[in-house]
Amino acid sequence: MVNDIEVIDSHVHTFASDDIAERIIASFNKIYDIEFANPGNGTISNVLNNMKEGGIDRTVMVNFAPPKIVHQNNLWTLKAGGDSGGKLIPLVSFHPEMEGVLTEHLENYINAGARGIKLHPMAQGFDVRDRRLDELFRTCSQRSFPVLIHCGRVSNARLNEYSDFECIVPVIEKYPELPVILAHMADGQIDRCLEVSKKYSNVFLDTSIVITGYPDIMNVNEPSWLDDGQVVSIINEVGADRIIFGSDFPWGSPIHDLNRIMNFKLDHHQKELIFSGNAKRLFKL
Template sequence: MISGIEIIDSHVHTFASDEIAGRIISSFNKLYDIEFTNPGNGTIDNVLENMKTGGIDRTVMVNFAPPRIIHQNNLWTLETGKNSCGKLIPLVSFHPEMEGILTEHLENYINMGARGIKLHPMAQGFDVRDERMQKLYESCNEKRFAILIHCGRVSNARLNEYSDFECILPVIERYTDLPIILAHMADGSVKKCLEVSKKYKNVYLDTSIVITGYPEIMNVNEPSWLDDGEVTSIINEIGADRIIFGSDFPWGSPIHDLKRIMNFNLDISQKRLIFNENAKRIFQLE
């Protein structure tokens, strides 16, 4: 907690060991030609220590995986959340090619503590418009069970079109009761952020990478918004009730991002919305 405000970081990747973290981060950075230094490695000990240092109260784990290991990865994320005394909030991931019936998996995951879904269509290599995903979306729409979707490039790299806003748009328009969080402020497009916030009431935007205070990212990531005054104006126009604080740790830095956003010329009610109230509402947290 900082200045009396509970802090929830709604976009963090976690890994089971130093070995797994090192392997995934190294391969991911190579694939996407990421040149900046990671501020951590995302192991549970690393995340919890970072939270303690930065004054972060709760962290939302947004893990994903290829289809052959996605269920196993979801189970590990759920168990990790269960054992964290409420500090780590688990989201689960899906893929049209994962084994089993998606809606049955969803029910089981919810019973095990899942609070939402994370999809990274570009990295996972699937089109969110795939018909095999539609019953899952229908169920989420009925439950208002939130989905956080990676939107845009990764450090200026684009492997395919699956995380382009145009691919995600049909899901937004079809499932109007489904809370959809577009990660990275919809690829840092000011125009797109303003358009979607006005037109689609079920869309939210997370601050990760784009509204960053981490110097390594600010120096190399093209979509990052660097002018504090401009960022504050954008937030005021979008509405703080549509924006969620997220860091993308261990690629982004929650400590740096938190300090920067805390210094914005926003009132305390706006900061509470961004740092915790929106996340509590969208992820149905107690």
């Protein structure tokens, strides 16, 4: 808790060991030509230490994986969440090519503690408009089960079109009762942030990477919003009830980002919504 405000970091990647973290981060950074230094490695101990240091009360794990191992990765994420005593909140991931019936997996994951879904269409290599995902999205819509979708580039790299705004919007329109969180403030494109917030009541935006306080990202990452006054203006226009705090650790820095946003000229209620209120409502915490 910071300034009497509960803090939930709603966008963090976690890994099972130092070795696994090193391999995945090195591979991801090479593929996406990431130029800045990672502020950590995303192991459970690393995440928990950051939380203690920064006053972060809970962390939402947004892990994803290729189709052959996504189920096993989900099971590990769910166990890590269960073992954390409520500090780590698990989201699960899907892929249209994963084995089994997707809705059956979903029910089992929910029973095991899943609080939402994370999809990274560009990195996982699939189109969210794939008809094989229809029943999954329909079920999530009926249950108001949130889906967090990576939107836009990764460190200015774009391997395919699957995380483009144009690919994701048809899903938003098709399932108006489905809570959709667009990661990275819809790729940090101001006009699109304002467009989706006004046109689609089921859309939320997370602050990760774009509203950053991490110096290395601010110096090199193109979509980052550097002017505090402009950011406050955008938040006021979108509405604080549509924005969720997230860091994208171990790429972004939860402590730097928290400190920057906490110092914005927003009132106490707006900060409560951004730092925890919206996440608690969406993830039913």
